[in-house]
Amino acid sequence: MQQAIAIxxxxxxxxxxxxxxxxxxPREKVIYFGDTARTPYGPRSSEEVRKFTEQIVDFLIEFNPKMIVIACNTATAAALDYISAKVSIPVIGVIHPGARAAISATKTGHIGVIGTLGTIRSGAYASALKELSPYVEVISQACPEFVPIVEKGMFxxxxxKLVVQDSLQDIRNYPIDCLILGCTHYPFLADTIQEVMGHNVKLISSADETAREISTILYDKGQLARGVETPIHQFFCSGDPQIFKKIAQEWLGEQINLTPIVWQASTV
Amino acid sequence: MQQAIAIxxxxxxxxxxxxxxxxxxPREKVIYFGDTARTPYGPRSSEEVRKFTEQIVDFLIEFNPKMIVIACNTATAAALDYISAKVSIPVIGVIHPGARAAISATKTGHIGVIGTLGTIRSGAYASALKELSPYVEVISQACPEFVPIVEKGMFxxxxxKLVVQDSLQDIRNYPIDCLILGCTHYPFLADTIQEVMGHNVKLISSADETAREISTILYDKGQLARGVETPIHQFFCSGDPQIFKKIAQEWLGEQINLTPIVWQASTV
Structure with missing residues (x-):
């Protein structure tokens, strides 16, 4: 059976x-877990986010995936190193791909980053960017209102529009030439963000860049899928399945195979 | 001592x-070998290109680099697998990075590739693209006159301009939305190529994309340089050092440290 990429x-x-x-x-099979019962992660402590991430990884690892993708910037900042040390398959986060793409794209070296409170507070993008190049200037801004809007399907x-305008009021005054969408929810709002920032600012989607790096790493390890069959993806969510399904099918443009999951209380 | 990236x-x-x-x-040290005595590689047989590449790798490996980059599409097509199997450090070619970037960039799925005779004849780009996605259409065109113009410094x-116009006459009639510069010499001609192709065609530089993937792979392996010193790069060329130095300093915008090399006849 084809090993999936667990996201x-x-x-x-x-x-x-x-x-x-x-x-x-398009040959790769995906297993997805959206922890919609406990969203948003942004305002939570990094300990709590790490714990939640670990619980999801414990669930996903049972499907014998070939790679784990922490497709959440907050969870990447809080738990990437911890999860990488814990499991024996490759674990990819979304922060370094966005950072690398921004370093590649910037002409002036002035890079903006927007993300959740947790991501911005962690300083993970600024560290990743400075680790690659000491010459870049990084301006960061938390946008805590974006995730709830996307999760409600109101993007x-x-x-x-009003929330985006208001949230970006400060950062648009800086002379940045690219802006990292440092939260995988933000591409849902990309058109509005682009409009507010103006067309001289290149938006870097950590989501797009991560997909590309998944490709690079799987190729490097000789693990790209080679089949000709169309893979059947599997989706799980811990919250309201109706709203998850509606948003997922609108965004992906196809029907999805969704199984609701319930977190059960345990004293162990 | 800092281990270099050998290119x-x-x-x-x-x-x-x-x-x-x-x-x-900017923290990484580079050792570069340009085989200007035997350029161009494009019209040569793949056996000969493989032999030449191996000779250069044998030279570079003595410097104990952490990675080998075959920054030549013709040599990547002819020798990447062979060299990867031969040495114990990571070996990166320039074909897959360009292919991945094109797959990421294309909206219509119609991708153009230009390269040397050897690269185009090998079908390496079409294979790499189709391996990633069966849905793309690939149009390829050899441009054998580009490398000699760049090597003469006449870019x-x-x-x-006339050569570029003439060489791209056919491919510009296809409805492609991105064009892979499938030869690392071609970015020297990028402005002219962009002008001829028009601004609706996005140029994908296998050179830029390879640099980004070097970053991805070194990060994945925990091998990114961490020093704060400015690295001192070393350049070697097998042909006329004056013309190599002139082109390199103009392109890189700084003085280089160049050592000429002579290929010596041997009966062994």
């Missing part, structure tokens, strides 16, 4: 990675 | 990779 997120945000994996690597609403 | 090419083309490595990974001349 997880706090909710629907990681679907932006799934969509790009389906487009860039095309007038309210979404 | 090789048939001549000055791989300097386009060097420039991007210096920009995207900004009127003659260069």
């Amino acid at each position: 997880l997120d706090s909710g629907v945000g990681g679907l932006t990675v799934v969509k790009e994996v389906m487009r860039q690597l 095309r609403s007038e309210e979404a | 090789l090419d048939s001549g000055v083309g791989g300097l386009t990779v060097v420039k991007e490595v210096m920009r995207q990974l 900004r001349s009127e003659e260069a």
Whole structure:
């Protein structure tokens, strides 16, 4: 049986990675877990996010995937190293791919980053960027209102526009030439973000870039799928399956195979 | 001592990779070998190109590099698998990075590739693209006159313009939305190529994309340089050192440390 790429997120945000994996690597099978019962992760402590991430990885690892993708910037910042040390298959986060793409794209060296409170507070993008190049200037801004809007499926609403305008008021005054969408939920709002930032600022989607790096790493390890069959993907969510399904099918443009999951209390 | 990234090419083309490595990974030390005495590789048999590549790798491996980059598409097509099997450090070619970037960039799935006779004849890009996605359409075109123009340092001349116009006459009639510069010499001609192809066609530089993937792979292996010192790069060329130095310094925008090399006849 074809080994899948297991992708997880706090909710629907990681679907932006799934969509790009389906487009860039159409032979690959995907197993997805959206922790919609406990979204958003952004305001939580890093200990809690690490614990949640570990619980999801424990669930996904049972499917014998060939790779784990932490398609959530908050969880990447909190748990990537911990999970990488824990499992024996490759684990990819979404922060370094976005950082590398921004370093490749910038002409002026002035890079903006927007993300959740947890991601921005962790300083993970600034560290990743500075680790690659000491010459870049990084401006960061938390946008805590974006994830709830996307999780409600309201990303095309007038309210979404107003929230984006308001949240980006400060960062648009900086002379950046690219802006990292440092949260996998943000591509849902990309058109509005682009409009507010203006067309001289290149948006870097950590989701798109991660899909490309999944391709690079699987190729490097000789693990790209070679089959000719169309893979059947599997989706799991811990919250309301109706709203997850609606958002997923609209975003991916196809019907999905969804199994709701319940977190059960345990004293162990 | 800092382990270098060893980069090789048939001549000055791989300097386009060097420039991007210096920009995207300013902490990394580079050792470069340009086989200007035997350029161009494009019209040679793949056996001969494999032999030449092996000779250069034998030379470079003595410097104990952490990675070998075959920054020549012709040599990648002819020798990547062979060299990878021969040495114990990671070996990166320039074909897959360009293919992955094109798959990521294309909206219509119609991708053009230009390269040397050897690269196009090998079908290596079409294979790499189809291996990733069966849905892409690939149009290829050999441009054998480009490398000699670049090696002569005439890439900004009127003659260069005429040659580019003439060589791309056919491929510009296809409805492609991106064009892979499938030869590391071609970024020297990028402005002219962009002008001829029109601004609706996105140029994908296998050189830029390779630099980014060097970053991905070194990060994945925990081998990125961490020092704060400015690395001192070393360049070697087998042909006329004056013309190599002139082109390299103009392209890189800095003085280089060049040692000429002579291929010696041997009966062993």
